[in-house]
Amino acid sequence: MEYMIRFTHVHETFRLPEIKALAVLEGIDLEVISYSADSPYCFVKLPSEEAAIKLAKRSILAKAIYEVWGSGSSYEDLHDNVRGVSQHLWPLYKTCSFKFSIDSFQGTRSTETHRKLIEGFKFLEFEGPIRMKNADQEFCLFEEWVFQSERLGILEPHSVHMGRFICGSDRDAIGIYDLKKRKYICTTSMDAELALITANITLAAPGKIFYDPFVGSGSFPVACAHFGAFAFGSDIDGRSIRGKGKSKPNLYSNFVQYGITDLFGDSFIADLTHTPLRKARLFDGIVCDPPYGVREGLKVLGSRDPTKGKVPVIRDGKAHHELDAYIPPKRPYSFLAMLDDILEFASISLVDNGRLSFWMPTANDEDQEIKIPEHHALEIVSTCTQEFNRWSRKLITYRRIPDSEVVAITREKRVKEDGVNADDLNPFRKGYFKGFKAGFR
């Protein structure tokens, strides 16, 4: 059966990866018949209505899913197509209450025209009462107009479709997890919508264990827990986990705010380059937004001067590092090296077919683009891009290939970046502060 996913028209490159991920998660055989980044209407083939419900109900970028009753390039066409395609369905809805609505993409119609267009479907011979609220069935007419049709003097849409509403999505979650209403956030907290999409693409689900090694105020664990996953997080900066002051809001209090404390795994203070996690396949998913070195410096344990601090400092007969107030020294680190470390860590810690998703920034200028990192045990599943003016950030998702399928290849080691200061170590940061003028490498 043919169904239509009504997407929202934002984050276009994330829409298909999210839906495809949900199909993998639910084990649904999904065939995309037509999809375009320019249209919010995506036509798919699915085995059943039950599958359609499973696919749409936890999607963030879909608004709803419809059973397709017909398509055409004009209403005349559509009428004929509905007669041909879905006549066998009409008797099923003969007596139930119903309503019709019109969804015009990039176009507008007067209410007068709305009524005329709807009345054009009298031939369906529905006899049930019309209810604008709580109708048993909702039918919708979809119109696709050329961009800026009004200005171009175009009077009719270039294609029209009709569908029966099956079910809505999980877009309400965006409002629930809205950062404006969250009690504890930090400068780099991930927008609720994108965090939820990330959790979906990484296949967060009940019974699974997730981990964010750059947890901050916990945007990703919260989003993963929303979908039922048990979420762990760590950060090199303990302040973001602990919070400030007495009766303080902190990472855990976000779980309290949303009533998902049962799905809070743990949070601890650690550096990914010196992780305390044992080398074992512990996680179903890893999600993170590593610091790019712009808003938040990218640092790891160690001293800028590699010759320094090789012996413990003893003051007044007491080891300095055992004092409560001791803060271990940290040094700037290369963003690209960190990406490699994340991939290596994921290959060690993910279960077979477990997913890793992380965000990375890159300049829009091709010469300055940062290459997507690769790993022989990880397969790239999707790359989604959120564009800003001169730079963009990408959400890259990998699948841990089962060992039996891994083709061992000796990888070239990344050339170690020279230098000790943040600019030398991080080409993105350097470009960002120079406005991405040519040749910052």
Added chain:
Amino acid sequence: MKVLTLNFLTCAVKACKSSTSSFPLHPKECELVSDSIVPNPALLTNILPRVDWSALITISTELGFPTLPPTAPTIEELQSDEKMMAELHTLLLETQISEGSLVCGNCGHEYKIKEGIANFLLPNHLV
């Protein structure tokens, strides 16, 4: 810090990773608290194969809990044994260390736990 998490953690010092005595970390002067969590059998069955059972026995004994069976139950055994399910739920997910430290059996380094949050940052001479 949950007992489950303790089962996932070893010493952060790189030289200790290869030593068997670095895992599990040993709780020292620990205060325990218990949080009530809704049972989650799907999670527990998923967790079971990832838990290092002999390390769990060690930790459970060190924290003064009743002795666990010498070998881990299979997933089928766990699913058919409500009592075992409830006991593991309490031990792994509800029991938490709120204050204290974790000691590496190899290098002796102590990681402090404060308000349930463990700190695994290393002093410079151990990096």
